[in-house]
Amino acid sequence: MRNVIQSVLLLAALMSKTGAVEVVYAQLGETATLKSPGGVNLQNEYVYWHFEKEDGLQLAWRNNMGGSGTASAEPWKDRLSLSDASLIIKDVQQNDFGTFLLKGTGVTRLTTYKLLKLTVSVNPLSPLLPGDSLSLFCNAQTLPGHKDPKIQWLNPSGEKIKTSQGSLTVRATSQDNGQWTCVVTYDKKENKATVSVTVLDLSPAPLHPQYTSKSWPLTVPCSIPAHISWDQLKAKDIQDVRWHFVPESGFSPQSLFSLSLADPLTWKADQDRGLRPVTDPKKKNLSLTRNRGTEEDEGDYVCALGFKNGVTLNRTVHVKVLQIISSPGTELISGQQLNLTCSLGHPLPSDLQLKWFPPEQSSLSSPTSDRDLAHLTIPEVGKGDGGKWRCELWQSNARLTSAEITLKIEPKMSSWMLVVICSVTVIVILLLILVFILYRRRQQKMTHLRRRLCKCKTPKPKGFYRT
Numbered sequence: 001m002r003n004v005i006q007s008v009l010l011l012a013a014l015m016s017k018t019g020a021v022e023v024v025y026a027q028l029g030e031t032a033t034l035k036s037p038g039g040v041n042l043q044n045e046y047v048y049w050h051f052e053k054e055d056g057l058q059l060a061w062r063n064n065m066g067g068s069g070t071a072s073a074e075p076w077k078d079r080l081s082l083s084d085a086s087l088i089i090k091d092v093q094q095n096d097f098g099t100f101l102l103k104g105t106g107v108t109r110l111t112t113y114k115l116l117k118l119t120v121s122v123n124p125l126s127p128l129l130p131g132d133s134l135s136l137f138c139n140a141q142t143l144p145g146h147k148d149p150k151i152q153w154l155n156p157s158g159e160k161i162k163t164s165q166g167s168l169t170v171r172a173t174s175q176d177n178g179q180w181t182c183v184v185t186y187d188k189k190e191n192k193a194t195v196s197v198t199v200l201d202l203s204p205a206p207l208h209p210q211y212t213s214k215s216w217p218l219t220v221p222c223s224i225p226a227h228i229s230w231d232q233l234k235a236k237d238i239q240d241v242r243w244h245f246v247p248e249s250g251f252s253p254q255s256l257f258s259l260s261l262a263d264p265l266t267w268k269a270d271q272d273r274g275l276r277p278v279t280d281p282k283k284k285n286l287s288l289t290r291n292r293g294t295e296e297d298e299g300d301y302v303c304a305l306g307f308k309n310g311v312t313l314n315r316t317v318h319v320k321v322l323q324i325i326s327s328p329g330t331e332l333i334s335g336q337q338l339n340l341t342c343s344l345g346h347p348l349p350s351d352l353q354l355k356w357f358p359p360e361q362s363s364l365s366s367p368t369s370d371r372d373l374a375h376l377t378i379p380e381v382g383k384g385d386g387g388k389w390r391c392e393l394w395q396s397n398a399r400l401t402s403a404e405i406t407l408k409i410e411p412k413m414s415s416w417m418l419v420v421i422c423s424v425t426v427i428v429i430l431l432l433i434l435v436f437i438l439y440r441r442r443q444q445k446m447t448h449l450r451r452r453l454c455k456c457k458t459p460k461p462k463g464f465y466r467t
């Protein structure tokens with residue numbers, strides 16, 4: 001088998017001597033590699049690289065002892081190197097496109113290479129908005145008398161796009177942002193050239209809703225990607241940057257914030273709902289935040305950039321609120337039945353789990369983890385069930401949010417307590433009656449005394465005052 005392969009390679013090598021040409025494509029300014037014929041052992045040979053003709057300018061040489069050298073005169077100075085017997089040309093110049101010959105003293109007598117020009121371009125070069133026209137060109141120089149190469153474009157996702165002779169015009173979408181690759185195939189060998197395209201957009205919204213609760217922060221993310229600058233957005237006539245809130249409850253949308261685009265960029269609050277921007281808008285982070293969530297935070301938050309030509313770039317962030325509901329309430333008397341519900345207000349998605357953390361002394365052992373434990377029922381609450389109950393929302397190994405509720409449990413009144421309370425009441429009533437009686441008595445006595453005193457105060461005139 002090995003012999004067969006060697007024979008085939010030998011044949012190939014011999015054929016290359018008889019006129020077959022290796023075609024290599026390169027872009028101006030890029031690096032080209034002229035690979036020595038694969039599989040042929042050139043270790044024990046002297047090899048020489050020449051330009052244009054067999055006896056043309058010697059570009060590089062290598063001997064069987066590992067010694068080597070490259071042309072040091074202009075225009076080749078510092079641009080050539082050898083890797084094994086392959087020739088590497090850096091910063092390809094217009095005059096480099098031509099014929100290269102590899103001469104060996106052994107099996108590889110002579111291999112001819114054609115370095116051909118590959119040109120790719122994009123129009124316009126400046127960043128695009130979705131909907132703008134995007135043109136890509138890929139041109140491959142052809143060899144007179146040889147077949148044309150096959151030209152294809154790959155979009156940034158790596159999908160093949162149909163072209164007519166390497167030209168392509170599309171309406172830009174966000175998916176067109178990134179590196180486009182032109183693939184030129186000749187003799188089953190692929191040559192690639194890339195161009196980068198910038199389509200302005202916001203960073204992707206989170207795949208999952210943002211979860212919050214009354215004891216958890218709320219952050220609504222939105223940002224401009226690192227590769228896009230405010231100057232690029234301004235160059236495309238950005239007109240407004242806004243946050244809206246569409247409540248879950250079906251009330252009409254509210255405008256939360258708008259950004260004043262005059263220098264310096266500043267947020268203006270319309271109806272801030274206690275939210276605030278996380279940072280200076282110059283930093284391209286447009287996220288909103290609050291230390292704690294509220295029940296009314298549930299809904300969709302829309303971050304939107306509006307442009308003069310009517311294009312709107314927007315991202316929607318869904319916010320869900322985790323709540324614990326206690327029935328019949330948070331103040332209970334021991335012995336009462338208690339139902340606790342921890343929920344997002346709708347059935348839990350299957351990839352999320354709830355975990356309960358009852359107070360330490362609770363009759364319920366902790367922590368419990370079960371999808372069906374959105375509802376907890378305690379038939380008779382005890383003193384130990386008082387305190388902080390926590391319910392956490394988890395997605396595999398990440399805690400998304402947690403909610404808390406504090407329960408107050410009053411002891412149940414026992415019969416002896418009732419007796420004590422009744423006795424005290426009776427005693428108090430009796431005491432009140434006694435005080436009343438004593439008061440009346442004292443009043444009667446006073447009246448009596450006063451009457452007697454009155455008789456003295458109006459004495460009858462006595463005879464011995466007369467004169």
Ligand SMILES: *[C@@H]1O[C@H](CO)[C@@H](O)[C@H](O)[C@H]1NC(C)=O
Binds near residue numbers: 221278286
């Ligand atoms: C924006 O700020 C928030 C809060 O500080 C942070 O969590 C987030 O990672 C930031 N986003 C970017 C893209 O920097």
Ligand SMILES: *[C@@H]1O[C@H](CO)[C@@H](O)[C@H](O)[C@H]1NC(C)=O
Binds near residue numbers: 302304312313314
């Ligand atoms: C968000 O953008 C889409 C197009 O991507 C557009 O159809 C929609 O009207 C925009 N929504 C808002 C609220 O601007």
Ligand SMILES: *[C@@H]1O[C@H](CO)[C@@H](O)[C@H](O)[C@H]1NC(C)=O
Binds near residue numbers: 328339
């Ligand atoms: C607790 O829930 C059960 C059934 O889920 C119900 O029958 C009972 O009335 C509830 N008790 C309270 C105090 O809400």
